Amino acid sequence: MNGNTVVIKAGGSVLKRLHPTFFSGCASLLAKGIRVVIVHGGGPEIGRVQQKWGLSPQFVNGLRVTDDEGLEVVQMVLAGLVNKRLVTALEQSGALAFGLSGVDRQLIRVRRKDPSLGWVGEVDSVRAEVLHPLLQAGWIPVIASLGRDEAGHHYNVNADTAAAAIARSLGADRLWMVTDVPGIRTDAEGKGPVLPLLTPDRVRSMMADGSIAGGMIPKAEAALNGLEGSIQEVGIIDGSAPFSLAGGQIAAGTVIRREEAKQDGVISHLSS
Numbered sequence: 001m002n003g004n005t006v007v008i009k010a011g012g013s014v015l016k017r018l019h020p021t022f023f024s025g026c027a028s029l030l031a032k033g034i035r036v037v038i039v040h041g042g043g044p045e046i047g048r049v050q051q052k053w054g055l056s057p058q059f060v061n062g063l064r065v066t067d068d069e070g071l072e073v074v075q076m077v078l079a080g081l082v083n084k085r086l087v088t089a090l091e092q093s094g095a096l097a098f099g100l101s102g103v104d105r106q107l108i109r110v111r112r113k114d115p116s117l118g119w120v121g122e123v124d125s126v127r128a129e130v131l132h133p134l135l136q137a138g139w140i141p142v143i144a145s146l147g148r149d150e151a152g153h154h155y156n157v158n159a160d161t162a163a164a165a166i167a168r169s170l171g172a173d174r175l176w177m178v179t180d181v182p183g184i185r186t187d188a189e190g191k192g193p194v195l196p197l198l199t200p201d202r203v204r205s206m207m208a209d210g211s212i213a214g215g216m217i218p219k220a221e222a223a224l225n226g227l228e229g230s231i232q233e234v235g236i237i238d239g240s241a242p243f244s245l246a247g248g249q250i251a252a253g254t255v256i257r258r259e260e261a262k263q264d265g266v267i268s269h270l271s272s
């Protein structure tokens with residue numbers, strides 16, 4: 001399994017506002033013979049249910065501190081509520097979708113990241129072979145970002161990290177992160193323009209000087225990780241805007257590519 005595979009990370013920030021063309025766009029990618037895998041988060045929805053249960057969400061470096069009760073909520077929300085909503089929306093748009101989580105068939109093998117975070121997993125390996133029959137059937141695997149350790153414990157995994165690990169394990173060439181902003185802006189406050197094309201070096205320096213911050217940090221780290229493997233192009237796209245695809249390439253947002261970005265600030269080449 002290799003090129004012509006796109007892994008799409010659907011961010012919790014935008015799940016309820018995903019543009020209808022997101023779903024029809026996935027169906028048309030499949031129709032073009034492109035294999036599509038969706039990995040999703042659901043952070044805001046997890047927080048909403050935690051609060052309903054009288055629990056207070058707590059984060060360290062963008063990761064949810066996950067105790068026993070927190071893990072119950074994370075599993076119910078990600079593998080239940082969010083996963084099934086996405087599967088139904090895709091099927092209603094004509095894309096055959098199969099929902100699963102990183103726990104199923106031990107797709108995502110993890111170990112405990114940091115004991116102070118509780119049940120937060122760090123990805124050890126991804127068993128890509130679990131996805132092969134689904135992809136061969138022409139289905140979209142829709143994956144909730146949970147993981148399992150050797151002893152059979154379940155863990156909460158950051159969805160950006162899970163998406164990059166899955167993309168690498170499949171030898172995918174594209175990783176698109178669908179989120180609630182139109183791309184990476186020049187500043188974390190959201191005032192500056194979107195940068196259409198970035199190199200890994202530029203991303204590293206933006207992380208170092210704080211112009212990439214908050215929820216964009218795990219995305220940037222996942223992008224850098226992915227680009228060290230098979231991935232040629234990482235896209236950061238606004239999921240609430242029309243899903244704009246030209247020839248299977250994204251035509252809006254930020255693209256991060258390994259090659260020297262000669263045309264920083266120019267967007268027309270993105271669909272070439």
Ligand SMILES: Nc1ncnc2c1ncn2[C@@H]1O[C@H](COP(=O)(O)OP(=O)(O)O)[C@@H](O)[C@H]1O
Nearest residue numbers: 011012013179184185187188211212213215216
């Ligand atoms: N340079 C930047 N450009 C755009 N967004 C940024 C930047 N730095 C930080 N962010 C923040 O990252 C957020 C996206 O991350 P997050 O809320 O975790 O989304 P998701 O749920 O889709 O993973 C944006 O809403 C924005 O507040």
Ligand SMILES: CC(=O)N[C@@H](CCC(=O)OP(=O)(O)O)C(=O)O
Nearest residue numbers: 011012041042043063064158159
């Ligand atoms: C360990 C950790 O923090 N896991 C995330 C998993 C969901 C996620 O990543 O959702 P987004 O796509 O909305 O960010 C969480 O509990 O929020």
